[in-house]
Amino acid sequence: MSINQWCYFFLEADASPNILSVRLRSVSDSGQARVRVAITGMGMVTPIGTGIDAVWESLMQGRSGIDTITQFDASGYPTQIAAEVRDFNPELYMDRKTARHVARYCRLGLAAARMALADSGLKPEEMGPDDVGVVVSSGAGGMEEIERGHQVLIDRGIGRISPFMVPMMITDIASGLIAIELRCGGPNYAVVSACASSGHALGDAAEVIRRGDAVAMIAGGAEAAITPLLMGAFCQLGAMSKRNDDPAGSSRPFDLSRDGFIMGEGSVIMVLEEMEHARARGARIWAELLGCGSTADMYHFTAPDPHGTGAARAMRKVMQKAGVTPEDVDYVNAHGTSTPLGDLAETLAIKQALGDRASQIPISSTKSMSGHLLGAAGALEAAACVLAIARDMIPPTINLELPDPDCDLDYVPNQARPARIDVALSNSFGFGGHNACLALGRVAA
Amino acid sequence: MSDPSADQASPTSLDFAEMQELAAEILGVDPDQVQLDVSFAKDLAADSLDIVELIMAIEDRYRVSLPEEELEHMKKVGDLWAFLLAHPATAEQ
Numbered sequence: 001m002s003i004n005q006w007c008y009f010f011l012e013a014d015a016s017p018n019i020l021s022v023r024l025r026s027v028s029d030s031g032q033a034r035v036r037v038a039i040t041g042m043g044m045v046t047p048i049g050t051g052i053d054a055v056w057e058s059l060m061q062g063r064s065g066i067d068t069i070t071q072f073d074a075s076g077y078p079t080q081i082a083a084e085v086r087d088f089n090p091e092l093y094m095d096r097k098t099a100r101h102v103a104r105y106c107r108l109g110l111a112a113a114r115m116a117l118a119d120s121g122l123k124p125e126e127m128g129p130d131d132v133g134v135v136v137s138s139g140a141g142g143m144e145e146i147e148r149g150h151q152v153l154i155d156r157g158i159g160r161i162s163p164f165m166v167p168m169m170i171t172d173i174a175s176g177l178i179a180i181e182l183r184c185g186g187p188n189y190a191v192v193s194a195c196a197s198s199g200h201a202l203g204d205a206a207e208v209i210r211r212g213d214a215v216a217m218i219a220g221g222a223e224a225a226i227t228p229l230l231m232g233a234f235c236q237l238g239a240m241s242k243r244n245d246d247p248a249g250s251s252r253p254f255d256l257s258r259d260g261f262i263m264g265e266g267s268v269i270m271v272l273e274e275m276e277h278a279r280a281r282g283a284r285i286w287a288e289l290l291g292c293g294s295t296a297d298m299y300h301f302t303a304p305d306p307h308g309t310g311a312a313r314a315m316r317k318v319m320q321k322a323g324v325t326p327e328d329v330d331y332v333n334a335h336g337t338s339t340p341l342g343d344l345a346e347t348l349a350i351k352q353a354l355g356d357r358a359s360q361i362p363i364s365s366t367k368s369m370s371g372h373l374l375g376a377a378g379a380l381e382a383a384a385c386v387l388a389i390a391r392d393m394i395p396p397t398i399n400l401e402l403p404d405p406d407c408d409l410d411y412v413p414n415q416a417r418p419a420r421i422d423v424a425l426s427n428s429f430g431f432g433g434h435n436a437c438l439a440l441g442r443v444a445a
Numbered sequence: 446m447s448d449p450s451a452d453q454a455s456p457t458s459l460d461f462a463e464m465q466e467l468a469a470e471i472l473g474v475d476p477d478q479v480q481l482d483v484s485f486a487k488d489l490a491a492d493s494l495d496i497v498e499l500i501m502a503i504e505d506r507y508r509v510s511l512p513e514e515e516l517e518h519m520k521k522v523g524d525l526w527a528f529l530l531a532h533p534a535t536a537e538q
Contacts, residue, residue: 095473096473097472097473098473100473101494159501160501160505162498162501163493163494163497163498163501164494164498
């Protein structure tokens with residue numbers, strides 16, 4: 001076969017997705033509304049429940065998923081509590097060999113992806129190989145396998161390092177695993193921005209659909225980093241709560257006595273789908289992903305810009321992209337990690353971005369219940385926004401007993417609140433000064 | 446071929462069933478599938494990483510060392526079993 005013949009062959013093989021790309025681009029080029037992205041499925045394995053209904057019930061009841069660490073002996077640590085996923089059985093979602101050859105974050109991710117796909121009714125195996133892609137992110141990747149592998153290296157030498165060490169530790173493998181198991185051959189990678197990772201994953205996956213590179217994307221985050229090394233490292237950073245005798249009360253965003261975040265783990269994954277494709281197949285549309293505003297603080301590796309300027313720019317940017325104003329925003333799911341500096345800076349950011357509306361808009365931090373899922377946090381909180389839109393209820397900020405006078409907005413303290421929400425914003429900020437703000441909107445039936 | 450002692454006089458106390466269990470656990474198959482005449486790659490869907498992991502487990506369990514040049518001859522379960530039988534001194538350590 002000549003080179004020309006090869007080129008022709010590949011053009012032919014690519015014909016179907018190219019036609020799709022042209023069709024989608026022509027919509028945006030024609031001056032009509034840009035390609036819209038529907039959320040048609042959600043899956044979640046979290047410290048506050050597995051599956052949409054269990055998570056929603058916890059959010060509505062104000063139930064904390066934080067308790068004493070069971071995954072290793074943390075009794076010598078300054079922080080001995082975390083938000084663990086309990087009773088997770090990977091063999092419900094994958095065979096034993098696969099479960100043994102991937103890290104915990106991937107097991108959680110594959111489980112959530114299967115749930116999301118089932119919820120959406122989408123069948124990638126019956127679609128074109130390029131039609132469905134995956135962007136599932138993780139902040140830390142296979143931390144427990146890195147730590148285990150390093151111990152093996154020290155104790156027994158190079159010859160006993162697992163041949164699966166590399167694929168178990170790297171942060172992109174959840175995307176690869178999900179593509180293999182769920183037959184999704186479209187764009188495939190991870191986006192890493194620490195605790196903003198899954199906010200960016202959802203935002204970027206939506207852009208993949210908008211630019212015509214896929215019809216649907218499986219996107220979100222997966223994290224499982226409650227490990228001896230990472231817990232110790234975060235303790236040394238001074239970023240975590242030491243309220244060991246009161247796990248359920250330890251994550252208390254915007255409360256005067258907050259003393260740090262609580263490490264969490266889990267996975268939340270969504271099926272994003274080109275709106276017309278979703279409508280044509282009669283899919284249930286949970287909400288619309290209106291866009292992602294993405295900025296950098298340009299300030300410090302770990303501390304937030306105390307004025308919240310970078311975060312405010314991300315919030316303004318997404319509103320501009322989504323074509324909404326502060327008047328349109330009905331709810332903000334805060335990053336709200338329960339650190340003294342972070343919650344204050346975010347309050348200032350919300351005031352800058354939303355102006356006079358800031359004090360009228362309900363804001364809550366669901367991390368008060370779920371803990372901080374790091375690279376999966378943005379996806380869990382986007383899901384909280386989606387459910388708030390779909391079910392006309394705002395999840396509360398629990399443990400808000402004595403509000404910090406400098407955090408003087410409406411944080412929906414302690415009780416869920418009925419409200420119609422048409423547009424919600426979800427903030428995620430990561431070490432490195434990464435800011436992601438997602439906008440989610442109601443879709444008329 | 447389920448009883449290897451019928452084919453080869455075993456000079457050791459090696460227990461084939463024990464090796465079946467070990468290989469089955471590593472390769473994620475049923476112990477009954479691990480028979481002398483089956484191919485690791487074709488019959489048990491083992492890729493090169495699986496083989497390395499299996500060899501590491503075999504080396505630990507039987508206190509043998511499989512040189513790299515031997516690995517390419519390990520196509521079938523029987524090849525591995527023959528190697529273990531041929532190295533009784535180390536196997537019985």
